[in-house]
Amino acid sequence: MTQSVIPRGRIRPWFARLPRWVRAVVGLASVALGAVVITRPTTSLGVLALLIGAGLVLAGLLELVGGGQSEEGERTPRWHVLAAVLWIVAGVFVLVFPGLTVRVVALVVGVALIVNGVLSVLSVFRRGQTLDARIAALLLGLAGVAFGLLALLWPDITLLIVAVVFGARLVIVGLLELWRAVRGARAVREGTDAAPSALSRWTRTIAAVAAVVLAVAAGAASVALRSGAPVTDDFYAAPRTVPSEPGQLIRSEPFTREVPEGARAWRILYTTTNGDGTPAVASGLVVVPAEGFGKWPVIEWTHGTTGFAQQCAPSLLAEPFESGALFVLPEILANGWALVATDYIGLGTGTPHPYLIGQPTGRAALDSVRAARQLEAADLGGQTVAWGHSQGGAAALWAGAIADSYAPDVGLAGVAALAPASNLPGLIDALPDVPGGSIFGSFAIAGFTSIYPDVTFREYVRPGAEVTVREAAGRCLAEPGVFASLLTALGLSRDPEIMAKSPNEGPFGRRLVENIPPATITAPVLLAQGKDDPLVTPAAQDAFVRGLCDAGRPVDYRLYAGRSHVQLVEPDSPLVPQLVEWTKARLSGEPGLAACNRAEY
Known part of the structure; x- marks a missing residue:
């Protein structure tokens, strides 16, 4: 006679007595x-949220049927029922409200993981458990609490990291449930007891150990990512009353980080002008040769994108020059030139950073030269050539466009714009096709919404993605935490609904057009472009150059085959020696081109 695999006296809930095939x-x-x-x-984040919602419901069902925890013939513990209800309620909540913000989903998932983890830890004290069951419950509980805390600490990547961890949990528990169903069916056919073997019992413990190892690794990674962010200091604090005259040196101090041998450097704080005409402060760096006759000609450097947040000032970063794509500082110094490099308004000083906004960035560049000339120890001369890359390329063009009216005393002899973010509508159109492009998009959204009242997050960013965008905007490209934004960017790049509408429409679109550098540059212009640049595309640059030429402004336009966005300005680029020679010509007073010229290298 076939023996029952459920011992007498064990009354099990209906969900634990479901048919094995179910x-x-x-x-x-x-x-x-x-x-x-x-x-x-x-x-896409929207689809991933739905998958997690379905996974939460499935996790609850697995808890009800045992979830790989209770074996055949065992009473399902009460904490399993509580955990099951929690999972199912959380899952239904996410599924019923698919438009929830990432922060709310992170809160739901994080709280569910923490509460379930606590219940699992408390279940260790339940009577009648074997040693392996107690160890597994304790370790799984601790791992759940750890992952729940990570979900709350990193709301923008919760859906990605928790998805992987939660997905692994679903696979493991599902396999255990399949094994139990198969083993139970075999026991019924053979008329034997389905009591678990030692190997079967300890498999749960091994899985729990793996979960703890993963949680510890994730926690260590979280600490490492958060510990590498730059920190501002009192040097960047503005005085109580900011002088109204732009270009005034407020304070300076020696600077040594990453400064080449044979050079001296200072960081400076100075006055400049916001886009609305109100006084502002900005910081920057000044580097000069340590030996020579002084009166150094100035290379005014406007750096490429380092971030939007206060701590992203190049003068605060571990690599203050290369972080903004200046790889040729030794060449500048070797030619007897000085470097004046603005941080721009807001980077370091803490006021909103006008990312890709022309007037204030151009003014900050020109005013940095004015202020640096007041630094007696630097002994700067009266000639200036502006160099800039990417974001800084557009800033250099804006400096050239307003120099005659805003700062004629700077003596701007030329503008070298290297892969400049000149055609802003074209740049915005290219971002979805660039890996990590959403990070730059986050900087742009944060910058324009902080400066222009008519450009709002609510109008342009889908509510479910607002936290993701804001978190990305709060990190610097050079800090370890940006890795979190890169992970999220992979999801953002596949989600056409991150943006509620195209940035090139409405007020945002009009503001982008307003910040295209105008054709009012009187100094000679060298514009360099990599032909393999996916971010600032040659097509977008061609359109911008064509506009300047049509307006009668000569441009020395040079394109470089095989060079991407950053490769264009690396030391081995053919642009570098050409840029040096072009700059020498400007400083010697040679006139620029009389008409536009296009050359390819």
Whole structure:
């Protein structure tokens, strides 16, 4: 006679007495869903949220049928029922409200993981458990609490990291449930007891150990990512009353970080002018040769994108020059030139940074030269040539456009714009096709919404993605935490609904057009462009140059084959010696081109 595999006296809830094939189906669904989430963590955030919602519901069902925790014939513990209800309620909440913000989803998932982890830890004290069951419950509980805390600490990447971790949990628990169903069916056919073997019991413990190891690794990574962010100091604090005259040196101090041998450097704080005409302060760096006759001609450097947040000033970063794409400082000094490099308004000083906004960045560049000339120890001369890359390329063009009216005393002899972010509508159009392009988009959204009242997050960013965009805007490209934004950017790049509408429409679009550098530059212009640049595309640059030429402004336009955005300005680029020779010609007083010229190298 076939023996019952459920011992007498054990009254089990209805969900624990479901047919084995039903439990097998639940386990199989769990494995399948977990595998999808693990293998496609960078699907769109909206779809990923729905997958997590479905996963939460499945996790609850698995808890009800045992979830790989209770074996055949065991009473399902009460904490399993509580955990199951928690998972299911959380999952239904996410599924019913798919438009939830990332922060709310992070809160739901984080709280669910923490509460479930605490319940698992408390279950260790339940009577009648084997040693392996207690160890597994304790370790799984601790891992759940750890992952829950990570979900709350990193709201913008919660859906990605938790998806992978949660997906792995679904796979493991689903496989255990499948194994139990298969083993139980075999026991019924053979008329034997389905009591678990030692290997089966300790498999749960091994899985729990793996979960703890993963949690510890994730926690260590979190600490490392958060510990590398730059920190501002009192040097960048503005005086109580900011002088109204722009270009005034407020304070200076020696600077040594990454300064080449044979050079001296200072960081400076000075006055400049906001886009609305109100006084502002900005910081920057001044570097001069340590030996020579002084009166150094000035290379006014406007750096490429380092970030939007206060701590992203190049003068604060570990690599203050290369972080903004200045790789040829030794060449500048070797030619007997000085470097004056603005941080721009807001980077370092803490007021809103006008990212890609022309007037204030151009003014900050010109005023940095004015202020640096008041630094007696630097002994700067009266000639200036502006160099700038990417964001800084546009800033250099704006400096050239307003120099005659705003700062004729700077003596701007030329403008070298290197892969400049000149055609802003074209740049915005290219961002979705660039890996990590959403990070630069986040900087642009943060910059324009902080400066222009008519450009708002609500109008242009889908509510579910607002936290992701704001978190990305709060990190610097050079800090370890940007890795979190890069992970999220993979998801953003596949989600056409991150933006509520195109930035090139409405007020944002009009403001982008307003900040295209105008054709009022009177100094000679060298514009260099990499032909393999995916960010500032040659097509967008061609359109900008064509506009200047049509307006009668000569441009020395040079394109470089095989050079991408940053490769264009690296030391081995053919642009570098050409840039040096072009600059020498400007400082010697040679006139620029009389008409536009296009050359390819």
